[in-house]
Amino acid sequence: MFNLTVPVWELIVRSIAVYVFLIFILRISGKRQIGQLAPFDLVLLLILSNAVQNSMSGGDNSLIGGLIIATTLVLINYLVGFA
Numbered sequence: 081m082f083n084l085t086v087p088v089w090e091l092i093v094r095s096i097a098v099y100v101f102l103i104f105i106l107r108i109s110g111k112r113q114i115g116q117l118a119p120f121d122l123v124l125l126l127i128l129s130n131a132v133q134n135s136m137s138g139g140d141n142s143l144i145g146g147l148i149i150a151t152t153l154v155l156i157n158y159l160v161g162f163a
Contacts, residue, residue, distance in 0.1 A: 086140040088148055095152040098132045103160070 084091075117125075136149050 081143050084140060084142050084145055086138040086145065090138060091136070091140065091145055091148045092152050094136045094138055095149045096156060098136050099153055099156045102128065102132065 137145055
């Protein structure tokens, strides 16, 4: 549970790459506010999150790995919002 199978730097780089890719893809599909999401859009977001899960973790299923990925995504989102 606490043993990382992937180096920390790789988890961070993978998270950044997936975040940038998804932001790019979602921006191409058009801006929408939360209230404008159709049920299909919500399902698509949930499926996307499941689809990119393994590409971020690189097969690491440890608790620490998940926390590193979550922290990286929150920091990236904060920086993008700040910019």
